[in-house]
């Protein structure tokens with residue numbers, strides 16, 4: 182299968198500091214790829230390198246199977262839409278006037294502009310000045326600008342940043358329609374993991390410039406053992422048995438994180454052998470947020 186984006190050994194250094202050092206990043210056609218990482222991890226810099234807004238120090242970027250270089254750059258960039266570090270618009274102009282400027286700049290037919298406005302749900306707000314738009318409307322206008330040439334690939338840097346829950350939900354719905362209805366591949370960055378979990382098909386997690394996980398959400402959860410809750414007749418005594426492990430005392434039992442099947446069996450046997458009654462064992466799957474903290478050692482916000 183042709184990769185929409187394929188990155189190999191991409192490095193960006195600022196002075197002596199290496200801010201991006203990605204061995205491999207692969208985004209398949211039709212995916213919504215969540216590019217996750219804490220603040221300062223290197224997400225924006227990577228996206229800017231894909232868009233040729235920042236020059237890589239070293240490495241290869243292929244878009245749709247073609248290497249990005251001086252000969253291919255213009256043709257490839259014409260197939261990519263983007264929203265990086267917030268939308269750029271003229272706030273004293275109306276939404277429609279802004280879209281008309283984009284129509285000229287991108288040299289697209291009027292019907293594209295009308296369709297893009299309809300997709301982002303701003304049809305009834307086009308005669309309003311953008312300075313009077315809500316943040317969510319401004320973001321949606323940014324997406325309309327980015328998709329106005331109906332690119333094959335769209336790159337969105339933190340598209341839900343700063344939006345209220347209703348605005349986030351609208352943005353999520355909008356992003357989901359792009360591959361489904363318009364065949365676009367979406368790469369979106371975020372540090373709000375719960376948001377991403379509801380939208381993406383694959384994720385890449387970057388920390389301190391390095392890719393520390395890439396795959397599907399199911400793979401991420403499978404590779405990380407769940408926590409097991411042991412409900413027992415004597416939680417305090419159970420807790421003492423496992424205090425070396427990553428365990429937490431709960432009201433009626435003990436929660437032990439990161440247990441494989443054989444470790445779970447060992448813990449159950451140890452409880453029973455200690456004369457404690459084991460009432461119940463429950464698997465507690467980690468949320469993406471918990472997995473993220475485990476992998477990066479940081480909270481997402």
Ligand SMILES: Nc1ncnc2c1ncn2[C@@H]1O[C@H](COP(=O)(O)OP(=O)(O)OP(=O)(O)O)[C@@H](O)[C@H]1O
Pocket residue numbers: 195200218219220221222223224225226227372
């Ligand atoms: N022009 C620059 N000169 C020097 N350092 C830079 C420059 N741009 C980015 N950096 C540094 O590179 C690192 C990665 O920044 P980047 O903006 O890519 O991270 P990010 O993951 O997008 O984080 P955020 O969500 O905070 O934007 C940071 O330490 C940042 O300070």
